[in-house]
Amino acid sequence: MRSRLLFALLALTAATRVAAASATLTATVKDTKGAPVTDAVVSLIPLDSAAPPPAEPPGEIAQQTQEFLPYVTVVQAGTKVIFPNRDTVQHHVYSLSKAKKFELPLYNPGQKESLVFESTGLVTLGCNIHDWMIAYLLVVPTPWFAKTDEQGQATATAPAGRYRIEIWHPRLSAALAQEIALPAGETTARDFSLTLKPDRRIRRGGATKTGGYR
Amino acid sequence: MKSRGKFALLAALLAGTALAQNRSGAAGWLDNLTVTAAGTASWVENISRTSFEPTRKDAATYELSLSAGRHQQLASAWLLHASVDAALLTVPDYDLGNHLELGPRLGLQRKFGLGPLAPVLQLDTALTYKSARLSADRGWTAEASLRLGKRFTPAFKAGLTGQWIEHNARSATFDLSQHSFTIDATWDITEQWSLSGSAGRLSGDIVANAAWPVWAQAITGGFGPAVFNYYTSRPWEVTDLYGAGWVSYNVEADVDLWSLAAAYAISDRTTAEFRYHSAFVVNKIGIRYPTDSWGLSVVHRF
Numbered sequence: 001m002r003s004r005l006l007f008a009l010l011a012l013t014a015a016t017r018v019a020a021a022s023a024t025l026t027a028t029v030k031d032t033k034g035a036p037v038t039d040a041v042v043s044l045i046p047l048d049s050a051a052p053p054p055a056e057p058p059g060e061i062a063q064q065t066q067e068f069l070p071y072v073t074v075v076q077a078g079t080k081v082i083f084p085n086r087d088t089v090q091h092h093v094y095s096l097s098k099a100k101k102f103e104l105p106l107y108n109p110g111q112k113e114s115l116v117f118e119s120t121g122l123v124t125l126g127c128n129i130h131d132w133m134i135a136y137l138l139v140v141p142t143p144w145f146a147k148t149d150e151q152g153q154a155t156a157t158a159p160a161g162r163y164r165i166e167i168w169h170p171r172l173s174a175a176l177a178q179e180i181a182l183p184a185g186e187t188t189a190r191d192f193s194l195t196l197k198p199d200r201r202i203r204r205g206g207a208t209k210t211g212g213y214r
Numbered sequence: 215m216k217s218r219g220k221f222a223l224l225a226a227l228l229a230g231t232a233l234a235q236n237r238s239g240a241a242g243w244l245d246n247l248t249v250t251a252a253g254t255a256s257w258v259e260n261i262s263r264t265s266f267e268p269t270r271k272d273a274a275t276y277e278l279s280l281s282a283g284r285h286q287q288l289a290s291a292w293l294l295h296a297s298v299d300a301a302l303l304t305v306p307d308y309d310l311g312n313h314l315e316l317g318p319r320l321g322l323q324r325k326f327g328l329g330p331l332a333p334v335l336q337l338d339t340a341l342t343y344k345s346a347r348l349s350a351d352r353g354w355t356a357e358a359s360l361r362l363g364k365r366f367t368p369a370f371k372a373g374l375t376g377q378w379i380e381h382n383a384r385s386a387t388f389d390l391s392q393h394s395f396t397i398d399a400t401w402d403i404t405e406q407w408s409l410s411g412s413a414g415r416l417s418g419d420i421v422a423n424a425a426w427p428v429w430a431q432a433i434t435g436g437f438g439p440a441v442f443n444y445y446t447s448r449p450w451e452v453t454d455l456y457g458a459g460w461v462s463y464n465v466e467a468d469v470d471l472w473s474l475a476a477a478y479a480i481s482d483r484t485t486a487e488f489r490y491h492s493a494f495v496v497n498k499i500g501i502r503y504p505t506d507s508w509g510l511s512v513v514h515r516f
Contacts, residue, residue: 089246090287094328103328105290129287131330131365202330202368203402204482 023160023182026189029152029167031196036152037169039072040194041138043145044156044163047179051142054079058114061125061135063091063107066204068125068135072170076143077120084112092128099123099139122168132204136170160184171196249516250281256509261305262423262456265501269425271456273307283319295321299340310348310455315355317342333364348453350385350462372399379418386449387464392418396471408477416469420495422503426452426459444499465497483515 029040045051059081062069066087075081085091085107093104099121104113105128117123117139127133144163146154160182167176172194182188254277262271283297297319305311319340326333340357356379363373374397381390396414403409424432429450435442450463475489488510495503 089285092287092290096328103290106287126329128290128325128328128332129285129293199405200368202365203405203408203479 021159021184022157023184024155024157024187025163025165025180025182026187027146027148027154027156027165027167027192028189029148029154029169029192029194031194036148036150037194037196038148038150038152039070040148040152040154040167040169040172040192041072041074041140041145042148042154042156043074043138043140043142043166043168044158044180044182045140045142045166046144046158047162047164049161051076051144054143056143058082059137060084061137063087063093063127063133066127066130066133068127068133070135072136072138072147074138074140074145074147075117076145077139077141078116078118079139080114080116081137082112082114083107085109090129091133093125094128095123095125097121097123132202134201138168140166158182165190167192167194169194169196171199173197247282247284250283250513251516252279252511252513253277254279254509254511256507258505258507260503260505261308261311262460263421263495263503263505264423264425264428264456265503266424266428269428271308273305275303275305275311277301277303281319291325293323293325295319295323299342308456310453313344313346313348313351315342315344317355330365330368333362336361336363344381344383348455350451350453351383351388353381353383353388355379355381355390369402370399372397375414385451387451387453387462388421389449389464390419390421392416394418394469394471406479408479409475410477411472411474413472414470416471418466419464420467420469420497420503421462421464422495422497423453423456424461424463425457426461429461429463440499441501444497465501467495467497467503469496470494480512485513487511487513 025044027042029037031037054076056076056079059073059075059079061073061081062084064086066089083093083104088109090109091107093107095102099119100117100123102115117137120139120141123137123139125135125137144156144158146156148154162179162181164177165180176192176194180188180190256275258275259272260270261273264270279299279301281297281299283295286294288294299319300314300316302314303312317340319338321336321338323334323336338359342355342357344351344353344355346352357377359375359377361373361375363371365371377394379390379392381388383389394414394416396412398410398412400408400410431437432441432445445463448464450461452459453462454460455462471493473489473491475487477485477487479485491507491509493505495505
């Protein structure tokens with residue numbers, strides 16, 4: 001009975017320490033006109049210690065209704081990403097990016113493949129059949145990251161300490177970085193204003209009329 | 215024949231609707247069927263393709279077209295496309311020009327490389343039956359085209375097309391053998407608006423028309439020996455297409471074609487397009503037949 005009590009006390013102390021050691025960052029990302037920016041990736045790269053190896057479940061980028069879902073995915077280097085084809089048509093998924101070059105040709109409906117992304121960097125995905133299909137996979141060297149929602153807000157929880165915050169978005173010309181110290185047990189709020197390039201995505205093939213002459 | 219044409223259109227419409235409605239519950243093959251419908255209203259200047267300006271006829275035309283097609287990836291770089299196309303054209307002021315075209319189309323596409331900027335070579339073939347109100351124009355049309363297309367930026371693409379058409383009509387007057395080369399480009403200005411243009415040269419047979427008094431003069435030497443010798447050597451007949459006594463005649467010609475279109479994507483599936491099209495026909499003996507048209511289309515993919 002005494003030993004059980006001692007164990008519970010130790011566990012409680014440890015839990016309190018962990019809770020006290022963690023810190024939260026709330027980032028609000030807007031464009032220069034003040035509009036919230038969706039799909040911006042906020043990652044916290046530790047400056048005083050090495051990041052732990054990936055422990056999160058595999059990422060997933062699906063092909064559905066002839067689009068990639070989601071449009072932006074972020075994973076830690078070393079994470080497995082699953083590519084299920086939930087469409088009714090074949091796809092030909094590929095990437096020509098330096099961080100990971102690959103091809104999944106003649107990718108049938110119902111088929112599922114997975115790849116491990118070891119190198120950090122941006123992996124741009126496309127479909128060689130449906131040229132308008134595009135998705136971005138950002139591979140980061142940290143498990144502490146978040147993606148902004150429709151309000152342009154992202155919340156990341158990490159151990160207290162010093163970090164380099166990196167902000168990335170598909171329409172941002174270069175990643176934005178700044179150093180920050182996250183105090184234990186506190187929520188730190190940061191606002192970011194991004195200058196975004198125009199959206200140059202290929203338009204999904206709309207039906208058009210072609211004329212002939214007789 | 216008129217009722218047969220209507221029946222064929224009705225059958226095509228019903229088939230298209232049924233296939234579109236059954237897409238979710240049907241087998242995989244039908245799931246990938248794409249049904250597209252387009253309605254176009256046009257104003258055509260010199261629809262009669264007449265050389266003598268005072269007798270030229272202008273008219274409004276209305277076209278409804280339906281296409282049910284399917285893509286199949288054969289290998290990583292090869293794509294097969296098969297469809298059945300139907301198009302009904304009506305010319306209320308000159309209803310002898312009404313016709314229905316129906317037939318299968320088969321295309322094979324080869325992409326050279328990965329990514330949206332890789333060039334694409336596409337071979338298309340089609341066999342179409344033309345059920346025209348004017349019986350002399352009824353018959354089969356065989357068509358083949360080869361197109362090399364390339365996207366240069368996410369918003370700009372262009373292509374070069376060579377096309378061959380052979381129309382075998384009931385009457386030799388309406389037989390056509392044509393080939394053409396066209397260059398086209400499309401610029402997606404915004405998420406909704408796009409601008410496209412094309413320019414080309416067609417060579418081959420063209421059917422032109424003339425009012426009887428003009429034609430009578432041509433074939434009796436009133437316009438000189440060149441016109442007399444050429445027109446009497448080519449097939450012609452009285453068709454009443456643009457009025458009593460009007461004559462349709464077949465000539466060899468070169469045609470300068472160009473078009474400009476502005477399209478607005480109403481949704482992912484529906485596009486409205488305004489198109490100007492010009493065809494400047496010059497026949498073998500230098501007689502000119504300029505034709506211009508302005509058309510408004512709504513295209514919907516089900």
